[in-house]
Amino acid sequence: MILARIRKHFPASAESAAFTLELELQTTAGITVLFGPSGAGKTLTLDCIAGFVRPVEGRILLDDAILFDGATEVHLPPQARQCGYVFQNYALFPHMTLRENLTFAADRLPRLERHRRVNEMIERFRLTEVAGRKPHELSGGQKQRCSIARALLAAPKLLLLDEPARGLDAPLRTELYAVLHQVRAEFGTPILMVTHDLSECFELAESMVVLHEGRLVQTGPPARILEQPASVDVARLLGLYNLFPVEVKSLDPGNNSCRLRFGDWDLNGPYLPGRLLGDRVTLYMRPEQLTALPRDGRPLPNQIPATLDRIAELPQSVRLEFAGGIHVEMTRAGYERHRHNKEWVVEFPKDAVRVL
Amino acid sequence: MVLISTPFWHNDESMDMDWFPLWLSLRVALLSTLLATVSGVALAYALANGRFRGREVLDAAITLPLVLPPTVLGYYLLVVLGRESVFGRIYEKLFGGPLVFTWQAAVVAALLHSAPLLVKYTRAALESVDHSYERAARTLGASEWKVFWRITLPLAQRSIFAATALAFARSLGDFGVTIMVAGNIPGRTQTVAVAIYDAVEAGNGALARTLVLIISAIALAILWCANRLGPRQTPA
Numbered sequence: 274m275i276l277a278r279i280r281k282h283f284p285a286s287a288e289s290a291a292f293t294l295e296l297e298l299q300t301t302a303g304i305t306v307l308f309g310p311s312g313a314g315k316t317l318t319l320d321c322i323a324g325f326v327r328p329v330e331g332r333i334l335l336d337d338a339i340l341f342d343g344a345t346e347v348h349l350p351p352q353a354r355q356c357g358y359v360f361q362n363y364a365l366f367p368h369m370t371l372r373e374n375l376t377f378a379a380d381r382l383p384r385l386e387r388h389r390r391v392n393e394m395i396e397r398f399r400l401t402e403v404a405g406r407k408p409h410e411l412s413g414g415q416k417q418r419c420s421i422a423r424a425l426l427a428a429p430k431l432l433l434l435d436e437p438a439r440g441l442d443a444p445l446r447t448e449l450y451a452v453l454h455q456v457r458a459e460f461g462t463p464i465l466m467v468t469h470d471l472s473e474c475f476e477l478a479e480s481m482v483v484l485h486e487g488r489l490v491q492t493g494p495p496a497r498i499l500e501q502p503a504s505v506d507v508a509r510l511l512g513l514y515n516l517f518p519v520e521v522k523s524l525d526p527g528n529n530s531c532r533l534r535f536g537d538w539d540l541n542g543p544y545l546p547g548r549l550l551g552d553r554v555t556l557y558m559r560p561e562q563l564t565a566l567p568r569d570g571r572p573l574p575n576q577i578p579a580t581l582d583r584i585a586e587l588p589q590s591v592r593l594e595f596a597g598g599i600h601v602e603m604t605r606a607g608y609e610r611h612r613h614n615k616e617w618v619v620e621f622p623k624d625a626v627r628v629l
Numbered sequence: 630m631v632l633i634s635t636p637f638w639h640n641d642e643s644m645d646m647d648w649f650p651l652w653l654s655l656r657v658a659l660l661s662t663l664l665a666t667v668s669g670v671a672l673a674y675a676l677a678n679g680r681f682r683g684r685e686v687l688d689a690a691i692t693l694p695l696v697l698p699p700t701v702l703g704y705y706l707l708v709v710l711g712r713e714s715v716f717g718r719i720y721e722k723l724f725g726g727p728l729v730f731t732w733q734a735a736v737v738a739a740l741l742h743s744a745p746l747l748v749k750y751t752r753a754a755l756e757s758v759d760h761s762y763e764r765a766a767r768t769l770g771a772s773e774w775k776v777f778w779r780i781t782l783p784l785a786q787r788s789i790f791a792a793t794a795l796a797f798a799r800s801l802g803d804f805g806v807t808i809m810v811a812g813n814i815p816g817r818t819q820t821v822a823v824a825i826y827d828a829v830e831a832g833n834g835a836l837a838r839t840l841v842l843i844i845s846a847i848a849l850a851i852l853w854c855a856n857r858l859g860p861r862q863t864p865a
Contacts, residue, residue, distance in 0.1 A: 325764055351767035364765035368783045377779065378769040427769045 274463060275300045275431055278331040279321050280343075294318065294328075296489040298482060300431075303457060304464040306474045306495075309484035310510060315467040318484070319433050322465070323358050324351035335430055357424030357432040357462070361439055363416045365408035371395075371419050372404040378426035394422040397459070398452070413441065414448050421452060425460055432456070434466035438473055450476050471495075471511060483507055505555050505629050514557045515600055519628065521545065521552045533626070536597070538577045542626030554628040560602035562625040565593050568616035576618040595619060646836065649816055650824035651843060653732060657820060658800040661739035665747050665796050670789065673751035674777065688752075695745045699805020702741055706810045710737065732818050735811035739800035747796040754788030755781055787858050794855040798848050 277298045285291040294314040307315040320326040322333060322340070330343035335356065340349050351358075365374050375394055379387045395404050398418040403411055411419065417437065424432055437453075438446050454477075456462060468474065474481050474495045481498055483491040490510075491503040502508040508516055519533040519540070529544045533556060540556075548554065565579075572578055579595035591608040593601045599619055675681075676688055694702055711717050712727045720728045728734050758781050766776045782789075804822040811818040813827060821840050828837035 323764075323768060351764065352770050352772065354768070356768060358765065358768040360761045360765060362759075362761060364759075364761040366762055366766075366780060366784075377766070377771070380775075381770060423765075423769065429768075 274302065274336065275322060275465065276332075276334040277318075277322060279318065279328045279333065280330045281317065281321060281326065281328045292487060294321075294487040296484070296487070298489060298492075300463060300465055300482075301480055302461075302463055303479035304453065304466065304477045305480045305482060306478040307465065307467045307482050307484060308469065308471070308474055308510075310469060312486075313484040314487040315469075315484055316435055319358075319435055319465070319467055322354075322431075323356050323433055324349060324354050338430075355428070355430045357427060357429030359420050359424050359432065359434045359437055361435045361437070363408070363420040365411075365416055365420055365423070367408050370405050370407055371400060371411065371415075374408070374419060375423050375426055378423045390426060394426055397455075398422045414445050417445070417449055418452055421456065425456065425462065429462060432462045432464045434464060436467050436469070438468065438470060446473075453477055471513070483510060485510060499559075501627075502557070502629065505557075508555075508557050508629060513559055515560060515563070515598065516629075517556045517598075519554055519556045521548050521550055521554060524548065524550060530623075533628070535577065540575055540577075540621050540626060541623050542621075542628075543624065545628060548628070556626065556628050558621060558625060558627070560592060560600040561590075562622065563599070563601040564620040564622070565595075565601040565603060565611070565617050566620060567611055567614040568618045572618045573620075575623055576620045579617050579619045581617055593617075646839065647815070647824075650819050650821045650840065653735070653819065654801055654821040654844075657732060657735045657739050658797050661736045661743060661800045662793060662797040664736070664740055665744040665800070666789075666793050669744050669747040669751055669792075669796070670782075672748050673755055676748070676752045677755040678773075691745050691748050693745070694741050699742075699803070700809060703738070703806045703809025706734075706737065706741065706806065710734065710810065729810055730812040730814065730818060732811065735803075735807050735818055735820055738806035738810050739803050741806055742803040743796040743800035746799055747792050750792035750795065751785075751789050754785040754792065757788070758784045791855040791858040794851050794858065798851040798855075801844065801847065 275298070277296075279294060279296060279298075281294045283289070283292045292312075292314070294317050296314075296318065298318065307318060309315050317326060321328050324340065327348050328341060328343065331341070332339070332343065333341040335354065338355075339347050340354050341347060365371075366377065369377065372391065372395065375391045376387065379390050382390060395401055398421070400415060400419060400422070403415055408416060408419075421432075438449055441449065453464065457464065466477070478495055481493065481495045482489060483498065485506055491498055491507050498507070499511060499513070502511060502514070505516060508514045517535060519535045521531060522534045522539065523532040524544060525531065526544050531542050531545050531548075533540045533542060533554075535556065545554075566576070568578055577599075579597065579599055581593055582596055583594040585592040585594060587602070590602050590604055593603065593608075595601065595617065601619055672691065676684060707729065708714060709716055710720070710728050712721065712729065717728060728737070762780050762784065763776050766780045771779070802822055803820075804826065807818075807820055808823055811820075813819055813823050815824075815827075819827065821844055825837050825840050825844075828834075828840065
């Protein structure tokens with residue numbers, strides 16, 4: 274598994290502002306994703322691990338091997354790192370056939386063994402019919418499988434993937450996920466991959482590392498990060514939250530409750546340990562935790578009247594966007610029942626109320 | 630003096646035509662292109678990938694012959710290769726005769742004339758190869774040597790061939806440096822460019838015209854080839 278402490282600085286230039294990557298990272302078996310917006314330093318981290326970029330200081334360990342150590346000036350070349358790398362454009366050698374591409378990776382094996390291993394890979398990744406073709410004659414999915422097979426042929430201790438799903442259409446994406454699950458099951462090679470797609474994290478990752486502006490902001494299983502973002506920044510990066518500034522009005526540990534001032538309204542929630550009266554905090558709720566109901570007289574506790582701005586149809590659900598940036602996601606059936614409703618209240622279930 | 634007095638097409642004007650300058654030029658150009666390609670690709674690789682001090686200074690030094698007057702280059706060559714120089718003496722010991730004012734000196738002149746261009750173009754060709762191919766090869770455990778021979782060079786070869794063709798065309802045309810270090814000895818060191826000058830001086834319009842047309846045709850053909858070979862979008 275990889276254990277990395279990296280610092281790399283790029284001074285400001287004509288094209289870009291100064292950027293510093295500074296993080297400590299540890300992966301486990303299975304698939305780890307590096308998640309973050311563009312420019313967070315995800316690919317740079319990958320390149321430091323693969324040995325394309327030399328960090329200023331720090332230390333990178335792969336299992337027991339030291340790949341980089343700033344203090345002792347160790348900087349292994351990519352050839353000696355045993356890190357497979359699947360490039361975003363696949364980087365299949367355009368002047369070689371698919372089989373030659375694979376053979377290139379197995380060059381150091383004895384002849385017979387090499388032949389056997391290459392054939393085995395071609396079969397496992399369903400490339401038999403196209404083994405004699407050049408990369409430009411392959412479909413996207415075939416290129417993808419070929420580049421993963423090629424990386425695995427060199428028997429890496431870690432497989433690095435740079436946004437493998439970027440620019441793929443939905444069927445190819447599904448195929449890629451299947452192949453990656455296959456790699457995990459059949460080869461057991463740990464995978465570290467870069468993505469900025471949250472659903473991909475859930476689809477694939479055992480562990481997720483959130484990067485923001487060159488720093489690691491949170492790490493853990495995707496479900497737990499979604500449940501408990503470590504900060505407003507993380508919640509924003511995940512992009513799935515309603516975030517509202519609120520003020521703590523009262524705290525009652527005895528009844529496990531609190532009251533929050535939200536605009537002109539009060540909301541009840543569970544007790545907030547470590548918060549004080551008058552604290553300004555950020556309330557975060559996922560759109561599917563909120564409920565939108567027709568307004569019926571005076572709002573009940575934890576209901577807030579809201580004006581509907583816009584309705585967004587999603588593949589599986591409907592998102593109601595209310596004034597003030599309150600987003601509510603509900604099932605199509607749920608929405609159909611209130612389709613002609615004019616006046617709404619949004620209910621904030623007491624148990625789901627969380628603050629940052 | 631070698632005279633090919635009757636070429637296969639009979640023509641009153643070319644009856645007593647001296648074809649030696651043309652053959653000499655082709656031989657000189659071929660040899661100098663060969664030397665330029667081998668040394669040029671090595672230099673271009675060093676310039677494109679090397680992480681050494683003075684890389685850009687070396688690049689500038691290699692480009693210098695493109696901008697210096699030929700007489701200046703010729704003077705430098707005479708100083709470096711002349712019979713009094715260290716190199717001149719070593720050469721004389723090894724080959725039993727001086728280098729200057731022989732056709733081999735014309736090769737050196739043509740080399741100096743064409744190699745800078747070749748290095749420039751080859752460096753650009755090597756640097757234009759998508760780095761992800763080279764990086765991918767490295768992560769697959771390929772040595773730098775193998776990366777160069779199996780990935781970089783094959784992917785850049787069209788552009789390098791084009792550069793070689795241009796270098797060949799250019800080395801056919803050197804005049805100034807050749808006349809300074811190889812002289813103008815008919816039948817020994819007189820290349821086409823020099824022969825044309827000579828013919829014009831001597832008022833032999835027919836000879837000058839013929840040679841001019843032939844050289845133009847060869848150059849045109851080479852440039853056409855070079856353009857066809859030039860960098861092409863490789864399908865990914």
